[in-house]
Every structure is written in C-alpha cells, then in structure tokens.
Amino acid sequence: MNLGPLEIGLIILAILLLFGYKKLPDASRSLGRSLRIFKGEMKGMKDDDVRAKDAAQTGPVRGEIVAPASPPQDDLNARLQAEAASAEAHAAELRARADQARAADGPR
Structure with a gap:
C-alpha cells in the first residue's frame, strides 16, 4: 500500500476539515500525552516481568512482601x-x- 503525495494531501485536508486548524494542536498534544503514558505503562509492565523473573530465581528478599x-x-x-x-x-x-x-x- 503506497501512499502518494496526493493521497497524503487529501488525508491532511480531511483532518483539517474535521478538527479545524485551531483544535489540531490540542488534539496532537493530547495524542502525544496518551502515547507517552502508554509507553510508560508498557515499560512498567516489562520492569515488573523482569523483577518477577529475578524474584523467582533468587527467592524472596528479607522483608519483602510475597504475593499469595x-x-x-x-x-x-x-x-x-x-x-x-x-x-x-x-x-x-x-x-x-x-x-x-x-x-x-x-x-x-
């Protein structure tokens, strides 16, 4: 699926018509925030997996709360x-x- 310059221009025009030029910066800002939050959550999930794997290999640390x-x-x-x-x-x-x-x- 190759998008040429005409198709890209039409997509941009449709977005401008839907949201308007005044709301577009706010929409892109909120999209950026959402993506940043999503990336942070994904990183947190990966860190949790690594910690759980390490804990399973080494056993519980003194004073650590062990999940049931x-x-x-x-x-x-x-x-x-x-x-x-x-x-x-x-x-x-x-x-x-x-x-x-x-x-x-x-x-x-």
Missing part, C-alpha cells in the same frame, strides 16, 4: 468456562427478546 499463590489453572479454566456459558445464555435470551419484539412490530 495464584489459584490453580484448572480452577481458572472452570471459572472462565462458567462465565462463557453464562454469557452465551444471556446472548440467547437477548436474541429471543429481539425476535419477539420484531414479531410484535409485524411485517413492514
């Missing part, structure tokens, strides 16, 4: 399957209500 053990994987799978079944039942109920509403409205 996570529930067994089978328990988690059972809970997820139960939630999925509940969601499917709810969706089927909503579909039935929508069908009843359509039938009550009659053909158009």
Whole structure:
C-alpha cells in the first residue's frame, strides 16, 4: 500500500476539515500525552516481568512482601468456562427478546 503525495494531501485536508486548524494542536498534544503514558505503562509492565523473573530465581528478599499463590489453572479454566456459558445464555435470551419484539412490530 503506497501512499502518494496526493493521497497524503487529501488525508491532511480531511483532518483539517474535521478538527479545524485551531483544535489540531490540542488534539496532537493530547495524542502525544496518551502515547507517552502508554509507553510508560508498557515499560512498567516489562520492569515488573523482569523483577518477577529475578524474584523467582533468587527467592524472596528479607522483608519483602510475597504475593499469595495464584489459584490453580484448572480452577481458572472452570471459572472462565462458567462465565462463557453464562454469557452465551444471556446472548440467547437477548436474541429471543429481539425476535419477539420484531414479531410484535409485524411485517413492514
């Protein structure tokens, strides 16, 4: 997918028409802030993974608070399957209500 200068110009024109030239700097500033926050959160998650890996290899440090053990994987799978079944039942109920509403409205 190659964008030529004409396509890029049309995209810029459409953005200017949508947001206006006065709001565009504010929109780009907020986009930059959002990206900076996102990058910081991603870096924090990577740091947490590294710390967790190091802690697993070396064991807990004296005075460190150790997180409780996570529930067994089978328990988690059972809970997820139960939630999925509940969601499917709810969706089927909503579909039935929508069908009843359509039938009550009659053909158009």
